[in-house]
Amino acid sequence: MAGRMIVPLIGRQHALGHAAIDSGHRAIADGWARAAHCEPIQFPFFLARLKKLMRSHFDDEARLIQMAGGTLCRCHDQEHRALLELCDHVGVLSDRNWRKARSLLRRDFPRMVREHITCMDSLAVLLINTSRTVDRAG
Numbered sequence: 001m002a003g004r005m006i007v008p009l010i011g012r013q014h015a016l017g018h019a020a021i022d023s024g025h026r027a028i029a030d031g032w033a034r035a036a037h038c039e040p041i042q043f044p045f046f047l048a049r050l051k052k053l054m055r056s057h058f059d060d061e062a063r064l065i066q067m068a069g070g071t072l073c074r075c076h077d078q079e080h081r082a083l084l085e086l087c088d089h090v091g092v093l094s095d096r097n098w099r100k101a102r103s104l105l106r107r108d109f110p111r112m113v114r115e116h117i118t119c120m121d122s123l124a125v126l127l128i129n130t131s132r133t134v135d136r137a138g
Contacts, residue, residue, distance in 0.1 A: 016125040024057035068131035076120045
């Protein structure tokens with residue numbers, strides 16, 4: 001397992017065309033990489049850092065949507081909560097079963113994040129960017 005390659009959390013295809021949101025995604029990806037590749041003793045720190053980055057990004061995203069005249073829909077908010085809950089579960093599990101916890105973080109978290117970006121965050125950026133276009137045109 002030591003030489004096993006881990007696919008990055010996100011790639012260029014996940015860039016959505018909004019600097020703040022794309023920057024937040026890159027920060028989360030960097031935080032995830034640190035947590036997914038660290039030693040067990042470092043894990044609680046890196047997991048806490050990842051969750052802080054996620055909360056900050058989610059708050060920024062909700063604020064940007066609100067500034068565009070919308071609100072974060074229940075489904076979008078639920079996906080944010082599910083990602084944070086997965087991290088909580090991984091943190092608790094890491095005390096009992098390090099390998100399983102790390103496996104969940106490496107396998108389930110990336111899938112959930114990629115699906116969230118592709119669906120929910122794409123719609124959020126569309127709303128935000130469309131709002132800017134309408135404001136400039138009016």
